[in-house]
Amino acid sequence: MLAAVSRVLSGVAQKPASRVLVASRHFANDATFEIKKCDLHRLEEGPPVTTVLTREDGLKYYRMMQTVRRMELKADQLYKQKIIRGFCHLCDGQEACCVGLEAGINPTDHLITAYRAHGFTFTRGLSVREILAELTGRRGGCAKGKGGSMHMYAKNFYGGNGIVGAQVPLGAGIALACKYNGKDEVCLTLYGDGAANQGQIFEAYNMAALWKLPCIFICENNRYGMGTSVERAAASTDYYKRGDFIPGLRVDGMDILCVREATKFAAAYCRSGKGPILMELQTYRYHGHSMSDPGVSYRTREEIQEVRSKSDPIMLLKDRMVNSNLASVEELKEIDVEVRKEIEDAAQFATADPEPPLEELGYHIYCNDPPFEVRGANQWIKFKSIS
C-alpha cells in the first residue's frame, strides 16, 4: 500500500509543479502596499506612503535580489576555496538598496559607489558571469581580470572605488556633466556611514549645492564602518541631515519598495533643477566588512540573526507578494532554482576561464599612440604598453 502511494506521489512529482499550479491559479496584476514614512530634513513633503507593485515588477525585483544574494554567497564560497583572492567585500543583506535604487532611476542615469559594489555592478547591467570572472581575475571579467572585487565598471556605472570617500567628489563632477549636457540625467553618488566622516564629502556637498547639481548623495548606513559602530564614529548619526543646507530623507533600506519610492522622489527633485538631495538608506550587511573579517567581534550573532529573521529584504518582498496573491511560493521557489543554476554556471565559467595573458600587464597605463615599453622589475623584463 505504501509502495503504491509513493509510486503515485513520485509520478505526480515528475511534472514541474509550477505548470500544474499556475494553470489553476489566477494572480493579481498588482497590489497596493503601505510603506514606512521617511524622516525629512528641509523638505515639506516626502515620498508617498503607499505604492503599487505590479506582479511583473515584483517578480523582476525578486529575481534580481535573489541573484545578488546567491552571487555574493557564491563569492564567499569561492573565496574560502582560494579561487578568489585579494579583498572581497560582500553586500548580502543590502540587496534592497541596489535593486531598489535601480528601480527608481533610468538606465541612462549614472551611479558611482565605493568598494561594496558587486550588487550595483549587476543591477547596472553586467552579467553574473562577468562579475564572478572579474572576482577570480580571469580574462572574461568585466575589467579583463585586472580590477578585481573593488574595480568593476559598466556603462553609466563608474565603479567600484577602493579609497573611502574618494568617489563622492567624482559623483558631483558626473552630476555637473549631466547638468551641462542637458539630457535630464542624474547621478547617484553612494558612500557608507564610515566614509560620511571624510572631509572631501563635505566639499562635494558644498559644490553640488552651490551649483545646483543633479546629484543624489546616498549614504548606505549599515551601522558599522568596518568594525566601528556609528555611535562611536559620528558626532551625529543622522546622516540624512549631514548635508546641512542640502535637503535629506531617511529611508528604510531593507524595504525595496521604500527605496524605490524614495529614489523616484529624489530623482524627480533633482531633475526639476532644485539641486542636490541626500538620502540615507538604513540597511544591514550580514557578512563582515570583508572576507578577512568574521563580522562578529564588534556585533553579536543575535543581532545578525534578528535582522535576518525580521528584516531580510528578500523575505519581506516574498511575504508581501505571496500574501497579496501576486505570486505563489512555488513560483518564487522556481525562480530560486533558476537563479541557483545561473550562478553555478557563472561560477563554472569563472573558475575555468584562463587568466589574462602576461603581455597585457602593461596595457592601459596611459592613452598613448605608438606603444611604449614599460620596464619590469629589472632591465631585462619589458612589457609593452598599448592603449
Next chain:
Amino acid sequence: MAAVAAFAGWLLRLRAAGADGPWRRLCGAGLSRGFLQSASAYGAAAQRRQVAHFTFQPDPEPVEYGQTQKMNLFQAVTSALDNSLAKDPTAVIFGEDVAFGGVFRCTVGLRDKYGKDRVFNTPLCEQGIVGFGIGIAVTGATAIAEIQFADYIFPAFDQIVNEAAKYRYRSGDLFNCGSLTIRSPWGCVGHGALYHSQSPEAFFAHCPGIKVVVPRSPFQAKGLLLSCIEDKNPCIFFEPKILYRAAVEQVPVEPYNIPLSQAEVIQEGSDVTLVAWGTQVHVIREVAAMAQEKLGVSCEVIDLRTILPWDVDTVCKSVIKTGRLLVSHEAPLTGGFASEISSTVQEPQFGNSISSESPWGRINRSCASQSLPPSHGSVFLSS
C-alpha cells in the same frame, strides 16, 4: 629572484665590457645559461601564482640591552609604544581602530593599560587625523598617529608636507610639531593589489623638515620607533606589513634607541655594494649569499634604515671601496629613492669617479615595475 637575476646578469655584462679584477673570477665560475633567466622564461615563471619570495633573516640576539623576549614585528611595535606611554605621560596614540588593538594588532592591550583618553579611535579621516596630531604636538604633547595603510596617507599629504614639515621653519623656531610620529603599514604583501601595497617613501623624501624611517626587523623596529617618538622632528615610520608576523626575533623588553640617519652595514664585502630597506633587505641578503656561493662575488650589504635624511657617508664610503652599487626597492623605478642614491654617489665631491667607467655603468637599480601599479603583486615584483 628578480634581484638575483638582475644582479647576475649585470655582472656578466660588466665582465663582457672588459671590467677588471674580480670579474676574471667569473670566467672560471662556470656560469651556466640556466642561472641567468631570460625575459621569456620569466614570463612563464611569473604566470604561476607566487607570493613575493623572501626569507626573513633574524639578527643575532642583542646582549647589550638586558633581557630579551621572542617577538614578531607587531609585538615589537606594541612593546615600543608601551614603553613610550609608560615613560611619557603626555603620549597619546590615535588612529582608525587602534582601540581594540589595531587591524595588525600593533596596539593590543594598550587601551586597557593606559586608559581610553590615551589610546583612542578616530573616525575615518586621514587628513583630520594628521592635522589633529600636528595640533597635539604643537602644544608639546607626544602624538603617535596611525594611518591604517600607507596607501591611505595621501589625503594627509598636505598636512604633512605643508603643515608639519614647515612649522619650525616658518615660525622661526617659536613653534614646532616635533613630538608627532606617524606610523603606517607599508609595502607589498602579495595580495594587496593597488591600495594595500604601496611604498610611498619617495614622495616624502622630497620634503625637508620631516624624517622617514623604514625598519627591516622587530629589533630594528622597536629601537627606531622609540627614536622617532623621542626625536624632536615630525617622523613617519613605515612598518613593512608582510613582516608583521613573518619576522620573529629576540627583542629587548626594556626601551632602547637605534640612532636615526645611520645606515647599517650588515655584511662587509669588497666587490659590490647592495643597498635596500625594509623587506628588500632580506632579499638582497639572500642575493649576497647566492652571489658568494655561485659567483664568488663578495657583497657589502647596507640597510639604509632612515630614508630622510639618509646616511650619505656610509653609502658613499662603501661605493668608493667596492666601485659598484645596486639599489633595490619595492617602489616603482622612476623617481624612486634609488635614483636619489645613485645620483648622489656619482657626485665628484664624494670622491667617486665611477661615472667615467664602463658603458654598462657601475650602478644598477632593481625596483618594482617602472609604471605598473601593483595590481598583480607577485608579477609586480617578479618573484
